[in-house]
Each structure stands twice: as C-alpha cells, then as structure tokens.
Amino acid sequence: MEDILINWSPQETRVAVVENGAVQELHVERTLERGLVGNVYSGRVARVLPGMQSAFIDIGLERAAFLHVADLHIAGQAGRGHHAENGTPTPIERLVFEGQALTVQVIKDPIGTKGARLSTQISIAGRMLVHLPQDEHIGISQKIGSPEAREQLRQRMQALVGKADEGGGGGFILRTNAEDASDEELGSDIAYLRKTWATIRERSFRSPPGTLLHQDLSLVERVLRDLVSERTGSIRIDSRMQYEVLHGFGETYMPAAVAKLEHYRGERPIFDLYNIDGEIDRALARRVDLKSGGYLIIDQTEAMTTIDVNTGGFVGARNFDDTIFKTNLEAAGAIARQLRLRNLGGIIIVDFIDMTREEHRASVLSEFRKQLAKDRTKVTVGGFTQLGLVEMTRKRTRESLARMLCEPCPTCEGRGQVKTARSVCYDIMREILREARQFSPKEFRVVAAANVVEMLLDEESQHLAGLSDFIGKPISLTAEPTNQTEHYDIVLL
Helix, strand or coil: CEEEEEEEECCEEEEEEEECCEEEEEEEEEHHHCCCCCCEEEEEEEEEEHHHCEEEEECCCCCCEEEEHHHCCECCECHHHCECCCCCECCHHHCCCCCCEEEEEEEECCECCECCEEECCCCEECCCEEEECCCCCEEECCCCCCHHHHHHHHHHHHHHHHHCCCCCCCEEEECHHHCCCCHHHHHHHHHHHHHHHHHHHHHHHCCCCCEEEECCCCHHHHHHHHHCCCCEEEEEECCHHHHHHHHHHHHHHCHHHHCCEEECCCCCCHHHHHCHHHHHHHHCCCEEECCCCCEEEEEECCCEEEEEEECCCCCCCCCHHHHHHHHHHHHHHHHHHHHHHHCCCEEEEEECCCCCCHHHHHHHHHHHHHHHCCCCCCEEEEEECCCCCEEEEECCCCCCHHHHHCCCCCCCCCCCCCCCHHHHHHHHHHHHHHHHHHCCCCCEEEEECHHHHHHHHCCCHHHHHHHHHHHCCCEEEEECCCCCCCCEEEEEC
C-alpha cells in the first residue's frame, strides 16, 4: 500500500508518494511557476519555418511556442495525415500562414531555453475519459484487461456517446481507471467534458491571441485524478481550506477516493513524518549511497543523464563477482526510484559495474525492467551495449526536480568545477600583458581573491616580477575577501 502526503502553502504545493516508508515520487508545483501542459490558448502564428516544417506561435508567453506539422490538426486528421493527391506530405507553409489565429494546447512545458511545444489537436482529460473534440475516434487504454474487455467497453462507449447530445460529437479515450466504471459515471464524464469544450470554443471566438482559454487542474486536484489507485491507503493534506476544495472536487469526480482523504492536524509538519525534506536534499545530490556500501553518481546535462554504479565499500559477498552482482541488483531498484524522485527524462545511460557472467547481466536487466515497470511515465529500455552500458529513454513531460529547485552555481556557471588559483594567476598575467600593449598607465592594480593574491606573492612572485620588468610598470596586489577564486579585476591607475 502507498500513502500520499500533500504539503500545501499559498506559494507552493508539494506531494510525496510513500510506499513502505520510502518516498517513491515527488511532485512540486509553485504558484508563480505552474506548469502549462494541458492549457489551451488562443494563439497567433508569428513565423512559419518551412525548413523545419514548424511554426512559432505567440500564446502570450515570454518565449514563442513551437508547433510542428505533425501536431497540426486540419479537417479531422492529424498532421501526419496531410497528403497531397500524389501522396507526398503537404508542407506546413500551405497549411498555416503568419498572422493566422489558432486554438492550441500545450503538450510539453518550456524546458531550459526551449519554448513550449503545442498541438492543435485539443484533448481534455476528465476523471475516466480523455475527450478529443475534433475527432470521432473511441480508444481504449491498452492497460485495460483483455481484447474482449476492451471491445465491450468500446461498444458501451459508442452507445453512451450516441445518447449524450450535450455539446455534440467528439471522440473519447478511456483511461485505465474507467475499466469498472458504470454507464452513469461514464455518461457524467462525457457531459462534463463536452461542456468544458463548449466553454473553450465560446471563449476562443471572442478572445484576442495570447488569451488562456482553459487551464489544467492544479497539482492538488491532479493527485485525485492521476495518482490515486487501489493501492492508495490514504491521502493526507495539511491545509483545511485545500482539504475542503479537494473533498468537493472528489465528491464530483472521484467519489471512491473521498473516503481515503484526511485532513492532517498533527503538530509536526506533515513532511517530517517520513523525513521527506531530507529525501529532497538527497535527490538533489550527485551521489546516492546504497545500503550495501556501494553508491551511484548521477550527472544531469542538457543532452542526457548518466548514472554510474560503484561498489564503494561493499565487501559482503563471497567473491568479487558476487559483490558486483549484488551491488548491481541493488542499484537497479535505486536507479528506478531516483528517476521517479528526480523526474529525470530524455536519454539516460546507465553504467552498471562490468559483469563477466551472462546470467548475472540477464538478472540485473530483468530486475531493472521490473523496477521501471512501477513508473507512471513511459520508459523504453534497451539491452546491454557492446561497451556494457544500458541505454534507455524516459518521457520528459516537465522540468526535473533539480532544474525546478536549483540554479547554476554563479562561480563555476554550472560546470561543476572552478579554476585553480594558479590558473587564475596565469590568466591575470596574460591579461596585464594584453592591457599593457594597448594602454600606458602609471601602475596596474590587481584586485583578486585572497588565495590568488597569496600565490602571486609567494610561488608566482618571480614570474610577476619578471612581467613587471618586461612591461616597465609596477604591479600592485589587493586581496578582496568576498571574491571567488575565478573573479578578479585589473585596475589601470
């Protein structure tokens, strides 16, 4: 069983999914940085890029959003279906034009320097269904039962969609939790979703470009819609006001979850129950220690995430092969958990410790896939490469925990390392020589960190004196205690 803890404040909502006392997932939403996925906007085509078969769309954000031809919906078909009579794809420049108004939906949040990704294929998620108002298709989640069960659900949905005239038309996809839903529950969801779409359409006709037409649910509400399952034992929230909001939302859309909802009144902060703040700090660290004594090194870059497994101090097994095997087995579960905790996405390369026995490699890969199966986010895993690496991808839907809570170090500018004092000394001397060729001051004054000044006065004093003789100008030194090692100024007096 798992418990869901919700820590709410006006500026930030934090949600932790805890299983057997260990945090499995962390979700953070800040009021001023709320995610955009699911939001529907009235947009305007700012620029068409034929070479990339894409367009930049102005939806009122700081950066223009991105629309690819594959995500363009016209005349009941997705962009991949746009073909001319000779069978060649219709280019985007013949489908949209600059200044055109479009109703668009965000399918991927802005990440780093990239703007939001958009689609004109609108989808609205409900409790059990996803509504596709521009389509007539009825789809069933592949996680639902057998092919026969899915076909029965499809026939029931077709009958219900035909009966429900509110808002008219549109297609639907049944979510996993719709498997045991009654006709009444499904009909209610259909009516709600159609009404929501009718409201969006009405607003789109009278709103200028850049207007937000529809906003997805808040994190607190998405907990009930997306995270609650049969395995959920309790949902505890520490805000009375939000408890009442969530209770009302649950009674309307998730009646079965309301019984699990509790208002936490304890004196200790709710996240202290499982030391979740400490878990967040560990999820931001580069090193993750394993119980056996081994450890992981996790490096997140713009291109990919690499995870290195090391034995560390683990000597518990009978021989070295068993030590490596047991460390890799434990690491498989720890890596899967860290991916969920840190919300790492994109390309991920795992460097397990080299194993000589094929059965050990097969067991570790099997355990890794088993642990990854718990993930709510789509994961694709390959086998071991020739170099003994495991390549995988995890769908990237929002910023990672580190990118949300941290920023690059101002000293190293995100490199993770700084120059040595000696390197900075040589930078300073090169800079003085460069300045001396352009200017002729009475004196050069160097203002630098104390450790840099100390090295210039001691180990590098001979080189500094030689430079002063060469340029024919005195060089004075001033230590600035607040300066970091790499920061210095050269003042011309």
